[in-house]
Amino acid sequence: MKPVDKVHSATVFIFLVVSVLCFFFYQQYSAVPSATDWVAGFMEEQRLAEDSNEKPPEALEERPPEALKEEGRGNGPCDLFKGKWVWDESYPLYNSTDCPFIDGGFRCEENGRPDNNYTKWRWQPAHCDMPRFDARGMLERLRGRRVAFVGDSIGRNQWESLLCLLSSAVADKSSIYEVNGSPITKHRGFLSFMFRTFNCTVEYYRAPFLVAQSRPPPRSPGKVRATLRLDFMDWSSSRWRTADVIVFNSGHWWNYEKTLRSGYYFQVGNRVKMEMTMEQAYRKSIETLLDWVGRDVNPRKTLVVLRSYAPIHFRSGDWKKGGSCHKETLPDLEGPPPAEAENWALRVAGEVISERARRRRRHRPPVEVLNVTQLTARRRDGHASVYNLGPGKAAPLHRQDCSHWCLPGVPDTWNELLHAVFLRWDLKNHHSLTPAGG
Ligand SMILES: *[C@@H]1O[C@H](CO)[C@@H](O)[C@H](O)[C@H]1NC(C)=O
Ligand SMILES: *[C@@H]1O[C@H](CO)[C@@H](O)[C@H](O)[C@H]1NC(C)=O
Ligand SMILES: *[C@@H]1O[C@H](CO)[C@@H](O)[C@H](O)[C@H]1NC(C)=O
Ligand SMILES: *[C@@H]1O[C@H](CO)[C@@H](O)[C@H](O)[C@H]1NC(C)=O
DSSP states (O other), rough: OOHHHHHHHHHHHHHHHHHHHHHHHHHHHOOOOOOHHHHHHHHHHHHHHTTTTOOOOHHSOOOOGGHHHHHHHHSOOTTTEEEEEEOOOOOSSEEEEOOOTTTTTTTTTTTTTOGGGGGGGEEEEEOOOOOOOHHHHHHOOOOOOOOEEEEEEEHHHHHHHHHHHHHHSSSHHHHHHHHOOTTTSSSOOOEEEEEEEEEEEEEEEEEESSSSEEEEOOTTTTTEEEEEEEEEOTTTTHHHHOOSEEEEOOOOTTTTTTTGGGGGEEEETTTTOOTTOOOHHHHHHHHHHHHHHHHHTTTTEHHHHHEEEOOOOOBBBOTTTTTTTTTTOSSSOOOSSSSSOOOHOOOOHHHHHHHHHHHTTTGGOOOEEEEEEHHHHTTTGGGEEEEOOOTTTTOOGGGGGEEEEEEEEEEEEEHHHHHHHHHHHHHHHTTTTSSSSS
């Protein structure tokens, strides 16, 4: 090698090193801060404000209720999802006759269900209190914002419950309307209700797998009628990506009947994975969800919630196989969680999330799990059962619905929990550059 070449190589080498370093620093500083960075930043700001005896920013003057502190009272942390059901005469929070936003199938009382005890249970966390659902306050916070539910019909159940809870604070119900004029019972893929006074929409997107459904790739085996693209979010994602609160749920469609037996196979990239198990496929879908959240969602603007699986309660038999729940009038109040609490979908979602959190501590996926599986497992009394067909028409016993829930009822509790999680998140993020209040 000639000396000139040596100098040349050294220059090139140094140039490369500098470039790589620059790129690295650029990445560090241009990356959107993760949710945890954001909170840490907020805490620091709060400390500085206290140190300098300055008036804290507006949001800090609000005293968060007990439930909103990270640590609970007594001897445990505040886990909103650990606790018990207690009888509360002041429930339900609304009457179905006052809420025009409920599918006929969920109006149990109007459909003839004789007992209403299932509407009178309040969820009481073990080491803290939940803030009471404040419809007016939540609407104020949601001013100019969008809430989107994405998932299966149990997600729709929860969406309708939130419409009722929020609309209970609005006297003029005609100021709440579907933006395309679609009726609530007629399915259009998505429905979006506008609360006009608050310029806030509460939306529902049907996407039972959360990932995209597609035509099979060329030269697939004949039995493949369609595929679930496990590495792509549902095609409607561009519509809800920019919502301010997104509540996902899935699980009920991840079974043999609703996939392989109907010719729906799993696809990753260009390949149909004929041998993939249900659990592997579901895991991949949750990984795709977290990847998507990390890549496409702005954690400063959007709260992402994954509502965990809501157990079904067919006793002594399956759906259409003699299973029933129509005589259940009491929750499972005492003792260890009932068998329904054991659910592989919740386990897999939990595993994927904690794996991610372990691998990239500073970049935990900014997803809140609304862990309702166990508390819901205790509520075999809350299903629509035979009161799901309309006024005065009890369904035949072999057609009862032990998956969906009466409204008012159990999904209201999921939304009280959502309200608590949202409040906590909003208080932490209120000082954002584009505050919700405008
Ligand atoms: C529901 O109706 C009952 C009886 O009609 C009434 O006593 C109760 O206050 C109503 N509840 C709400 C939340 O409006
Ligand atoms: C409903 O609750 C009341 C009061 O606890 C009780 O007296 C009644 O027996 C219950 N009804 C049913 C059908 O469980
Ligand atoms: C209503 O809210 C949307 C965001 O959802 C915003 O883009 C729009 O400017 C708001 N309109 C008014 C009149 O405030
Ligand atoms: C959900 O809650 C149950 C009961 O508190 C707990 O055992 C489980 O680990 C939780 N799962 C997740 C994913 O948070």
